[in-house]
Amino acid sequence: MTWSHIIHNTRSGTCIGCSPCGIAPEIAPENAPEIAPEIPTENIPNTYIAMISKMNPVTKPFLPLLLILLLGLMTSGCKAAELPAKTGKLGELDPPKQEFRGAWLTTVVNLDWPVSYDQPVGEQKADAIAMLDSLKDIGINAVLFQVRGESDAFYASAYDPWSHWLTGEQGRAPDPFYDPLSFMVREAHNRGMELHAWINPYRVERRKGMYPLAGSNISRREPGWILEFASRPGEYYTMLNPGMPEVRDYVTNVVVDIIRRYDVDGIHFDDYFYPYSPVTDEDSLTWLRHHSGIEDIEDWRRFNVNELVAQVHDSIQAIAPHVTFGISPFAIRKNSDVGTNAFEGYYRLYADGLAWLEQRTIDYINPQLYFELEHPRAPYAPLLEYWARVARENERHMYAGLAPYRIFPPNDWSLDQALDQLRLNIANGHVQGNIFFRTEHLIANPKGYTDVLRNELYRYPALTPSLPWKSQDRPLPVERISASWSDDGRVILTWARPDPARATIQPDARETYAEAARYAVYRLDMPPAEFAEMRTVMEQGGGSPTITGPAIYPQNMVDVTGQRQFVDRWSGDKTHAVYIVTAISHNSIESHAMSVWTWMDDDGFHYKVR
Template sequence: MKFFNYLSSALLLTLFLNNAQAQQSIIPKREFRGVWVATVVNIDWPTKPGLTTKQQKDEFIKLLNEHQRQGINAIMFQIRPATDAFYAKSEEPWSQYLTGKQGQAPNPFYDPLQFAIEECHKRGMELHAWFNPYRASFDGKEETISANHITKNKPEWFFKYDGKKLFNPGLPEVRAYINKIILNVVDNYDIDGVHFDDYFYPYAIKGQVIDDTEAFILHNNGIKDIKDWRRYNVDELIHQLSDSIHAHKAYMKFGISPFGIWKNKSQDPQGSETFGGDSYYGLYADSKKWVQKGWVDYINPQIYWSFETKAAPYNKLVDWWSENSFGRHLYIGQGAYRINATKDLSWKSPTQFTRQISYNRLNSRVQGSVFFSSKSLTNNPLGIADTLANKYYRSLSLPPLMLWLDSVAPNKPQNLLAVEDDKGILLSWKLPLVSKTIGKDKTYGFVVYRFNEGEEMNLDNASNMKAIYYGDITSWEDRGVEKGKTYTYVVTTLDRVKNESEPSTPFIISVKTGKTNPKP
């Protein structure tokens, strides 16, 4: 019997490795490939506060260009790290991490969020506006907080914990205020999503007490246990925001990146086979409920552990979340910052990270990854950024579809033309036809496909995608063509949730021959 079990285990391992290797050779046409760009204490951008506007822009463009090279297609941009703003249309003061002084605008003036949106979209990247809803101060230094900061105008809305000020989630007016702040961005900026990380109630620190007893007495809504009430408060914010965001823009994505463990199985039979801290009891965040109720469009658990971590094995948590995603998208938060940077020897191997990506792709309920953080990838530890660019993300990829937001594809582009110029092949086309059922607002971007002579026109093969971008630009130049070769091009339309149209009429062109042949 032992010998039989040994053979079975060996066979399963061999099958897994073979499947993983096969999976590596197939690049999904749709896959979420995100990266967090953290601005708090200048983790990723800008590299230090007080840089000139040109320096800030140059740094951001360099950052995006590197992530584009790596194959990233979504940026989680932290725009409100501590009840402050990296955007102009805000009631809250400019962030000190941008200009060096809270409340001080960039000089020369520009809007970092608007700039980031435009630069991401021209590179075929989504921008998800990352908010920290409850953190009001990060370092507890009162002298750095501006005179018009909400902590000074509404001191009764906050409690102190570990020297930092946090919004009290138990106050209805606090939840209304946060809802208003986020909707302001939804209404005024062309973002692709609203994103939260894992900070709700604070991580427990020995000797610290959450000072919310008075709020509990006033607003308990009949809930007897203060811990259940705290979870109710977080649930209320998530539920209200989900309804509000989708009421203002039905296509807007709303996602949360919670702590990687909901509950351990020792705490609840429905929990994961882990032995670590948890979000349900530790942070009063019932992350499983948010997915089950359909309040979020994607869940992005931070599984920053290795396969070998006994208390929280990577594969056990990926499996658990995939079984509890309830039809919503699941993107795995992966700890790029840990590569070659911890005492854990498993992170000293470059295969730890690639094994994780392969494991994700073998699970049909996992639609992608988000990496923490930008700097960790651009520093290229153990060559991981090069591996992404040359192997796992070597082809372009579209974000996965969210059919519950919108399932109607836009109309296809019109009048595709191609001409040869001194740099390559210049394509141009016209916007899709507008119909009563599919309006003008359905056109949000385009995908350009190229096929070699004699090659099947397979739009499901990611390697055939040569350009993805969001916007109404109706031309693109292909500088990767070779003299004497013949190519076929088609273009498709994307809408805001990345539904894709039927392809345009193909256009065939032979390079350096002077002959063009639009296919009938």
């Protein structure tokens, strides 16, 4: 995710410049190249996109604007965007009800968590809980937790040893014992957030010999499966050989093991396929043995990656079809796609995101769009438009990979630069969410960026997007819902998990019902006179008014939770509220609503369930 900043302008990989990395090279966790700006940041024109008025992001007045903007970029040698001045705040937008709001939680080199490999278990857990609480407060609804960064594991794996970055010794379990993946799944789900297991499929050692490998490491057990590359003078990068069918089976089995034993919501690969350092003839013998009839070795390398992606996808579909599978590739596939002039993932990493979309072997593409709007060789807007378009054409989702870490030195992006990228994502109309690299930087609120997310764009909770190609079954409504009042001024709602055997709404025998994965809670704050009228109807035996679709609009949503309880503190003068609870499937399909009408009068606290 974080890049080492070596620039290549052609397929041959000629080095044309460098820029410093936010992490010292000797500990940089992810060695993807960056394209260094040719002009200082302070000299970049301060240009912006027009503020979208308070309306749906795909509303027609802004689509022509976006098309004109992108057409101008792509027909002018990919020059920097000239954006009109802003006319308002992001808070004037209505946030969507469904949106992927993800954060990468990085474990390699102890970047996000744990703070060090010798941190006591109790402190590890406390820090993890604090991070999840902070992400929840920001509005994040999905955590991409790195569980396999170097053919190791942040969980009890039958295939890979415990991570060095967890305990300080690869292969040594936490003491006292706990399973971080199981812990994170439980805690994220309690907070109504999805937990995706992020794995690096091939990498074994970022830097060979950095720490001792366990005897159970795959490179010790199967040394013939390993490729080695010179990453810089005197340093080597090791990885599993993608051309070996045994390796594809091994990585697939790692994924299958995770989805069978852990209640994860997704599997996520990042940009590490073949290495960023140039590949020459390291795998030529493998090609001779396993060429599959492919005459060009570079085509064969892409075939290897595509085969793994397809095999993982098919295994997920067979075992846990509700689990999503997505990949976060380097932003530039080919320069010819949009007229960029930079490193190409297609030729250097042998990663072809377009093929995965066309073959529909992923559910979403998450390109790492870590470039400025005005970048001279890879401006943000045409890359965004390209990936949104090809995802849409192949009926898959696109989540933009964003880089709040670049708001910090040495990149020192302006706040406007980072917010303008969010504006472009919204204006596009076909970007279903964002994923932020990385958790520590997002929580740190660089230049107030996170405040804008929390207080404006993400001011209402959101469900993750429903995928039309997955199950559309809805859960049954929640059961046994009730409300109570505490002496310190809180309303406490509780309910039971839907169970067809005791459902108050008789299941339709013609339908199948999804499992309830989480719950959405809405609150309606009616004017006192309107509520009094409704209450009179109920007290006269007329029943409770029916809750309709508009009541469960996003602006009324107050929480998404995995627990069967919601606590709401009333202010001193508050006397009534209507709460609505829906059960949510793994695919964000909502059940029918159950409403609870609550009020306080001279006789005390009352509630009625509809």
